[in-house]
Amino acid sequence: MSVRWLTMGLSALLAACAAPQQNQPAAQVTLAPAMPSPDWRDQIIYFAMIDRFDDGDPGNNDQGVGEYDPGRGGHYSGGDLRGLTQRLEYIHDLGATALWITPPVANQWWNPTREHTGYHGYWASNFMAVDAHYGTLADYRKLSESLHQRGMYLLQDIVVNHTGDYFGYDGPWDPADPTRNFRRHPDPDGNSAPTQPPFDLNNVLDPAQRAAAIYHYTPNVRDFADPEQEANFQMSGLDDLNTENPRVRQALRQSYGWWIREVGVDGFRVDTAFYVPPAFFEDFLYSADTRYPGIDRVARAAGREQFHVFGEGFVLDAPGSEAGMRKIDRYIRGENGQPRMPGMINFPLYGSLVDVYARGRPTADLAERIEAMMRIHTQPHLMPSFIDNHDVDRFLAGGSEAALRQALLAMLTLPGIPTIYYGTEQGFREPRAAMFAAGYGSGGRDHFDTQSPWFQYLKSAIALRRSHPVLSRGTPEILHRNPAGAGALAWRMSLEGEQAIVVFNSSDERTLLDRLPTALAPGTRLRPLFAIDGKAPRLQSDGAGRISLELPPRSGYVWQPGDLEAVTAPARMAPTLEPISNSVHREDFVIAGRASRAIQIVVDGQLDQAQTVEPDASGRWTTTVDTGDMLDPGIEHHVVAWDGESGQASAGLNFHVQREWQLLADLPDPEGDDHGPDGGYQYPDDPGWRLARPADIQRVRVFGSGGSLRVELTMHQLLTPWNPPNGFDHVAFTLFVELPDDRDCSADSASRRSRCGAREMPLQNSELPQQMRWHYRVRAHGWSNALFSAEGASMDREGTAVTPTAEISTDTEARTVTFTLMRAALGRPRTLHGAKVYVNTWDYDGGYRALAPIAGPNNFGGAAEDGARIMDSSGPILLRAPGEH
Numbered sequence: 001m002s003v004r005w006l007t008m009g010l011s012a013l014l015a016a017c018a019a020p021q022q023n024q025p026a027a028q029v030t031l032a033p034a035m036p037s038p039d040w041r042d043q044i045i046y047f048a049m050i051d052r053f054d055d056g057d058p059g060n061n062d063q064g065v066g067e068y069d070p071g072r073g074g075h076y077s078g079g080d081l082r083g084l085t086q087r088l089e090y091i092h093d094l095g096a097t098a099l100w101i102t103p104p105v106a107n108q109w110w111n112p113t114r115e116h117t118g119y120h121g122y123w124a125s126n127f128m129a130v131d132a133h134y135g136t137l138a139d140y141r142k143l144s145e146s147l148h149q150r151g152m153y154l155l156q157d158i159v160v161n162h163t164g165d166y167f168g169y170d171g172p173w174d175p176a177d178p179t180r181n182f183r184r185h186p187d188p189d190g191n192s193a194p195t196q197p198p199f200d201l202n203n204v205l206d207p208a209q210r211a212a213a214i215y216h217y218t219p220n221v222r223d224f225a226d227p228e229q230e231a232n233f234q235m236s237g238l239d240d241l242n243t244e245n246p247r248v249r250q251a252l253r254q255s256y257g258w259w260i261r262e263v264g265v266d267g268f269r270v271d272t273a274f275y276v277p278p279a280f281f282e283d284f285l286y287s288a289d290t291r292y293p294g295i296d297r298v299a300r301a302a303g304r305e306q307f308h309v310f311g312e313g314f315v316l317d318a319p320g321s322e323a324g325m326r327k328i329d330r331y332i333r334g335e336n337g338q339p340r341m342p343g344m345i346n347f348p349l350y351g352s353l354v355d356v357y358a359r360g361r362p363t364a365d366l367a368e369r370i371e372a373m374m375r376i377h378t379q380p381h382l383m384p385s386f387i388d389n390h391d392v393d394r395f396l397a398g399g400s401e402a403a404l405r406q407a408l409l410a411m412l413t414l415p416g417i418p419t420i421y422y423g424t425e426q427g428f429r430e431p432r433a434a435m436f437a438a439g440y441g442s443g444g445r446d447h448f449d450t451q452s453p454w455f456q457y458l459k460s461a462i463a464l465r466r467s468h469p470v471l472s473r474g475t476p477e478i479l480h481r482n483p484a485g486a487g488a489l490a491w492r493m494s495l496e497g498e499q500a501i502v503v504f505n506s507s508d509e510r511t512l513l514d515r516l517p518t519a520l521a522p523g524t525r526l527r528p529l530f531a532i533d534g535k536a537p538r539l540q541s542d543g544a545g546r547i548s549l550e551l552p553p554r555s556g557y558v559w560q561p562g563d564l565e566a567v568t569a570p571a572r573m574a575p576t577l578e579p580i581s582n583s584v585h586r587e588d589f590v591i592a593g594r595a596s597r598a599i600q601i602v603v604d605g606q607l608d609q610a611q612t613v614e615p616d617a618s619g620r621w622t623t624t625v626d627t628g629d630m631l632d633p634g635i636e637h638h639v640v641a642w643d644g645e646s647g648q649a650s651a652g653l654n655f656h657v658q659r660e661w662q663l664l665a666d667l668p669d670p671e672g673d674d675h676g677p678d679g680g681y682q683y684p685d686d687p688g689w690r691l692a693r694p695a696d697i698q699r700v701r702v703f704g705s706g707g708s709l710r711v712e713l714t715m716h717q718l719l720t721p722w723n724p725p726n727g728f729d730h731v732a733f734t735l736f737v738e739l740p741d742d743r744d745c746s747a748d749s750a751s752r753r754s755r756c757g758a759r760e761m762p763l764q765n766s767e768l769p770q771q772m773r774w775h776y777r778v779r780a781h782g783w784s785n786a787l788f789s790a791e792g793a794s795m796d797r798e799g800t801a802v803t804p805t806a807e808i809s810t811d812t813e814a815r816t817v818t819f820t821l822m823r824a825a826l827g828r829p830r831t832l833h834g835a836k837v838y839v840n841t842w843d844y845d846g847g848y849r850a851l852a853p854i855a856g857p858n859n860f861g862g863a864a865e866d867g868a869r870i871m872d873s874s875g876p877i878l879l880r881a882p883g884e885h
Contacts, residue, residue, distance in 0.1 A: 034303025035148045037266065038097070040342075041381040042472050044462050045155065045419040046096035048084060049390055050104060050134050051119040052434040053422055054448075056082025057139075063132055065188040067109045067117040070440050073432060074858075076109075076119040077439035081130070081139040085146050087435075090448050092150050094425055094455065095462030099147055100155035100269055102390070104140055106131045106195070108164030113185050113237065114857050120390070120432075121157065122271055123164035123238065126196040127255035137262070144264045153266040155308070156259060160252050160284065161272040162238035163194045166202055169219050178204050178217035198251055202239060214248055216240040222688070224723040231277055243280045250292050253284060257298035266304060268295070269384075270341065273311030278330045281340040285309060310343035310384055314391065316351035316725040316783075319365045324348050325376050333378065343382040346416055349373060350386055351725065356489070356506055357407040358399030359785060360803025360825075362635075363489035363506055367481035370414065370491065374476065381473065385416035388424045388431075393846060396429045398779070398786025400801045402554035405457060405532050406504055409556045412465045413493065413502045414476060420458065423447065427454045431846045464530045464558065470495040471558075480516050484604040484630070484637050485824075486803060488513040488551060501526065501559045505551035508803060509608040514640050514649035516547045523567040526559035543567045548649050550607055574648035575599045575641035584656045585627060592622040593641050593650065600642045601625075610642065628706040629823050630657035661710060662882040664832065665702040667874060671716065672696065674841070674872040677766075681862035681871060682855040684843075692717045694731040695841035695871035698815075702879060704832045707823035711735060711837060715815045724782025727810030728817055732781035732844035734764065735806075735819060736774035737826065738876070740834035758790040762798045763848050764840070766868035772836050772876040776826055778806050778819060781844040787825060838875035 055061065061078040062068040069075035081104065091099060103121035106129040110117055121131070130137050144154050171181035182204050184192040193200040201209040204217045218240060221233040234240045242248050259265045273281075287294035299307030311331050315324030328344045352369035355361040373380050387407050388394050395404045404424075411418050422428075422435060426447045433441030435448065449455060465471045474493035479501070482488055486507040493500045501518065505511040518524070520541045528536030536557045539547055575595040582589070591601070600610040601623050615621040630637060633656055641650040674696035675681045683689035696716035703710040719729045738757055757773030768774060777788045777799060785805045786798070793799035806819040823829065843849040843860075848869045855861025860871070 035153075035264065035266065037299075037304045037306035037308070038153060040267075040306065040308050040417055042466070042469070043097045043153065043417055044095055044466070045098045045100050045384060045417055046091045046094065046422065047100040047386075047389065047419050048091075048422040049079070049102045049432060050081065050084065050121065051077050051079040051102075052432055052439055053079045054083030054087050054436045055438060056080055056084075056086050057135060060133055060135060063109060065110050067119070068133075070434070070438055073440050074116040074119070075440075076117055076133055077434050078133075079434065079436065079439060080133065081135040081143050083436065085139070085143045087448060088146050088150060088152070090450065092152065093450055094420070094459055095466060096152070096420060098153040098155055098266070100419070101157060103157045103159060103271070104130050104134050108166070108187060109133075110188050111165050111185070112187070113165060113168065116858070118164060122159055124159055125164055125191070125194045127159075127199070127252070128196060128258055140263050148264065154264065155267040155269055156263075156265045157269045157271060158256055159271045160241065160243060160280070161275045162235060162240050163199055164239065165237045166191075166193050166239055167204075167215075167217075168234070168237055173219040178210075182217065196255075198247055199241075212247070213242050213245050216242050222721050224721060230275055235272060235275055240275070243276050249280070249283050249287070250289065253287060253289065253294060254292040256295055257292065260295070260298050260302050260304070260307070264302075267308035267310075269345075270309065270311040273331055273341070273344070274313045274315070274327070278340055279334065281309075281311075281331065282334065282338060285341065286339070308343065308382070309341045310345060310382070311341050313344050313347060315347055315723075317348045317369075318725065319352075319355075319361070319368070322372050322376060325372060329376055343379065343384065343417075345419075346373070346380070346383040346385045349414075349416065350392075353387060353407050353410060354395065354399070356486075357403040357410070358395055358801070358803070359787075359805040360486040360506065361805075362481075362483050362485050363487055363504070364481040364483040366410075366489060367478045367491075370476055371478060374415070381415045381417075383416050384419045385411050385414065386419040386421060387411055388421035388428075389419070390421070390432060392431070393784050394429050394431055395424075396427065397431075398784055398801055398805075400554075401427070402508075403506075403801075403803075406506060406554060406556050408458060409461050409530070409532060409558075410502075410504065412461050413471050413500070413558060414491075415474075418462075418465065425455045425458045426452055461530070468500060468529065468560075470498045470500050474498070474500070479518065480513060482605055484635050485822075487511045487605040490516055492518070499561050500529065501561070502557070503551070503559075504556045505554065507606070508553050509606060510553060511551045511605040512548075512602045512607045512610075512640070512642055512649070513551055513605065514548045514602070514642065514652065518545050518547055520545045520561055521564055523564045525562040525565055527562040528557065529560050530556075530558040532556040540565060540567070543569075548647055550644065570646050570648055572596050572643070572646055572648075574646075575643050575650045577639070577641055577650045577653050580653055580655060583654070584633070584658060585625075586658055586660070588624050588627050590622055590624050591639065591653070592620060594619045595621060595641060595643065597643070597645075600644060601639065602642050603639045604637055607642075627657045627659065628828075629708070631659060631705060631708055631820065631822060633658035659705045661703040661705045663701065664704045664879045664882065665700070665837070665877045667700045667877055669697045669699060669872070669874045671698055674716070676862055677868050677870055678863075681851075681860055683871075684849075684855055684859055684861075685857050688719065688721060689730055692719050692730070694719050694728070695843070697839070697841060697872045697874050700837075700839060700874045700877060702837055702877060704879065707826060707829040707832060709737065709821045709826065709832060709835075709837075710818060711839065712816055712818045713839065715817065718810060718812050718815050718817070720782075720812065722782065726780060726782050726785060726808050727812070729782045730843060732779070732842050732848070733817065733819070734761070734840050734842070735778040736761070736768060736772070736838045736875075737776045737821070738773050738836040739775045739826065739829050740831060758793045758799070760793060760795045761840075761870075762788075762793055762795060764842065764869040765795070765866050766870060768838055768876070770876055772838055774838070776802075776821070778821070779844070780806065780808060780819070784844065787821075789827075832879050833881050835879045836876040837879065838873065838877070840870045840873035842869045842871050
C-alpha cells in the first residue's frame with residue numbers, strides 16, 4: 001500500500017474513481033489494419049532510440065526552448081519517425097524481424113532542475129500524443145505500415161511508473177504533510193504539469209488535486225533495497241504515479257490501448273517495471289473493464305492474439321545468486337501462477353554474458369546462469385536478451401572485439417528473443433551516439449554501412465539462428481564448463497530430435513577441450529554450421545561418444561550431428577595420470593603418469609601454458625604443477641595429460657589450492673582531501689554526493705600472492721542507492737599498475753608502450769605523478785569493470801582491453817572496496833617486488849562524469865572542462881617484499 005494512498009479519505013477516493021476523464025480521445029478510434037502476432041520465440045529485435053537513429057525531417061528538430069543541440073549528449077539530436085521509416089531496409093537487411101523504439105510520446109522537452117532534455121522519450125507530458133520532435137501521428141502510422149509490409153513487427157517502449165519531472169521537494173520531506181517544502185518545476189513554456197488529464201492533477205497544495213491522488217508525493221529513492229521506496233518514491237526526480245489508484249490504472253490502459261488501435265503496435269516494452277507493484281500488471285493487461293479494458297484484451301480485439309509485453313527489471317545477480325532472477329519472475333507470474341507480463345528482459349543473463357566474455361570470468365558462471373534461467377522461468381524463450389542497450393556501457397567500452405563476437409553468438413544460440421541495440425552492428429562504443437552524420441557523437445558521418453565487418457558478422461549469425469529453429473526454440477544442456485577461469489564452454493540445444501552443439505573458448509589463449517561428453521553415438525560426424533573465424537573443423541565422436549580438440553583463442557563454433565562412420569582405433573595408448581595423495585595444496589606440487597612419447601600437461605585447459613614432458617625409458621614421467629594463478633580455495637582445478645598428435649587425453653584429476661596473501665604496503669590517506677588536484681573541486685549538487693563524500697580515500701593496503709595483486713581501499717563512505725552490482729555508487733575507481741622495471745625501454749619501437757608503459761591517464765586529462773608509468777589499468781564503477789593494457793593508450797584512448805578483469809568485493813560496514821588481479825591478468829610477472837600502484841577516484845556514467853567551473857546536478861565543479869578528472873588519489877605506492885621497509 002502506497003504512502004500517498006494511505007492519506008486519502010474514503011470519500012475522496014470514491015470521488016476520484018468516479019471523476020470523468022476530460023479532454024481525452026474517444027475510446028473507439030480508427031482501427032489500424034490487423035496483422036497476426038508472430039511466434040515471438042523466432043523473432044530478432046532491433047532496438048533504436050528515435051532521436052539518435054536518423055533525421056528524416058530536419059524541420060521538426062528545434063522546437064525553440066533551447067532543447068536542440070546535437071553537440072551535447074543530453075539534448076535533442078534530430079532523429080525522428082521518418083528517419084526510422086527511411087532506414088527500414090537497412091534494419092531488414094540485417095535480419096531483424098521486429099523494431100523496438102523508445103517512447104514516441106510527447107515529452108518534457110527541458111528540465112530546468114537537471115539542465116537536461118527528454119530526448120530519450122521517458123519523461124512523458126502526454127501519453128496519447130506524438131512528440132513534435134519525432135513527427136506526427138501520420139508519421140507513426142507510416143512507420144507501422146512500412147514494417148508490416150515487410151513482414152516485420154513494431155514494439156513500443158512505454159512508461160507506467162512516472163511522468164516527467166514537474167515537482168519535487170526543496171527541503172526535508174514530511175510523510176504526514178506532503179505539502180511541506182513542495183515545489184513545482186515550470187518548463188520554458190510555463191507548464192508545471194503534464195498536459196494530459198488526469199496526469200495534470202499534480203499540485204498537492206490544491207486540496208482537490210491532493211484528494212485525486214494521481215501521484216505519490218514523495219522524495220527521491222535513497223535506498224533501492226527498500227520495497228516501500230522502490231514502489232512509491234521518485235526515481236531520479238521523476239514524478240511517481242500512484243498505480244494503485246483505479247483512476248490512474250484506467251487512464252494508463254486507455255492511453256496505451258489507444259496506440260494499439262490507432263497505430264497497430266504489436267507489443268510493448270515496459271520501462272522501470274520494478275518500480276511498480278507486480279500485481280499492477282494483472283490489471284494493466286487483463287482488466288475486464290468494458291470501457292478501457294486491459295491491453296491484452298485490446299490487442300486480441302485488434303487481431304493480435306500474442307501481443308507481447310515485456311518489462312525492464314534492471315538487476316544483475318552475482319555468481320551463485322538467483323535473487324534477481326526470482327524477482328524478475330514475480331513480474332511474469334504471481335504467487336498462484338496467475339499471468340502478469342509474458343516476459344521480462346533477461347538482465348541476469350546479460351550480466352553473465354558480459355562477465356564471461358568481456359571480463360574473463362569462469363565459464364562456469366554463464367553455465368550456471370543458463371541452468372538457473374531454464375529452472376526458474378516458465379517461458380525463458382519469451383524473455384528478450386541483449387548485449388548492449390541504452391542504460392549500460394557498450395560492450396566495446398571495456399571488452400574486446402573478439403569477445404563481442406562471442407557474446408553475440410552466445411546470445412543467438414540460447415533461449416530468449418535476441419535484441420540488437422542500434423550501432424552494435426557498426427562497432428559503436430558510445431552508448432547513445434547517433435547513427436546519422438548530424439547527430440551527437442557521430443563523428444560527422446553516417447553509420448549505415450551494410451558492408452562493414454560488424455554488420456556482415458551479425459547478419460550471418462542472425463541467419464544461422466533464423467534458419468535453425470533448434471537455436472530459437474530448443475532447450476540447452478550444458479556439456480562443459482570451466483570453474484577456474486576463461487576457457488572452454490559447451491552446450492547442446494535440442495528440439496524434437498534435432499540437435500546443435502555450441503562450443504566457445506573465451507580465453508585469449510589456446511584452450512584444450514578434453515573428453516567432451518556429447519552423448520552422441522560412437523563415430524558420429526559433426527557437420528559445421530558456423531564458426532566465428534569462418535573455419536570450423538570437422539569432428540567425429542570417439543568410441544565413447546566423446547570429443548577432444550584444441551580450441552583457438554576466442555573461437556566459437558556451432559555443429560550439427562550428422563552421419564555415423566566407423567571409429568578408427570588409436571595407434572597408441574592414451575597417456576595416464578597417477579592419483580594424487582592430497583586434493584588441497586598450498587604451493588606447487590608434483591604429479592606423475594605414464595606415456596609412450598612426449599606429451600603436454602594441461603591445467604584448467606590452458607594449452608599455451610602447458611608443460612611438455614618426456615617419459616623415461618620405463619614410460620613414466622613427473623612434473624611440477626604451477627599454482628601461482630590459483631587464488632580461490634573454493635575453485636576446483638583440473639589437470640590432464642594430452643597427446644596432441646593422437647588427439648587423446650588422459651582421465652583428469654581435480655584438486656584445490658589455498659595460497660597465502662602477504663601485506664606489501666599500507667598507506668593512510670588524509671581524510672577530507674577529496675577536492676581535486678588543487679583543493680578547489682566540488683561534488684555535483686546532489687546532496688547524496690556532498691554529504692557522503694564517496695570519493696574520499698582514507699587508506700590503501702596492497703597484498704601479494706606470487707604475481708597476483710590485491711588492493712584494498714577504505715573509503716569515507718560507500719553508497720549503494722541504485723543497488724549497483726559491484727557494491728558502490730556515486731564513485732568510480734581507476735587503478736594503475738606499473739610492473740617491476742626489468743624491461744629495456746631505451747629503444748623506440750611500436751611495442752615500446754606495451755613493454756614500458758604509459759604516463760597518460762586516459763580520459764582523465766592528466767598524467768601519472770612522479771614519472772610513474774602504467775602497464776595495466778583498472779576502470780570500475782558500480783556497473784562496470786574493465787582492465788586495459790597500455791598498448792594503444794593515450795589521453796583519449798583507454799588502451800587494449802584484456803582479461804581477466806579484477807575481482808571486486810565490498811564490505812559496506814567496513815567501508816572497503818577490494819580489487820584482486822590474478823597473475824595472468826598482469827602478464828604473469830615473476831614477482832611484484834618493485835611494482836608501483838596508484839589509484840584515483842571520480843565518477844563514471846557512460847564516460848568519466850563531466851567537469852565544469854560550477855558544479856551542477858550531474859557534473860563536478862571547480863575547474864575548466866578539460867581539467868583533471870580526479871577527486872582524490874593515493875600513490876604511487878612502491879611495493880616491497882614482506883617485512884622490507
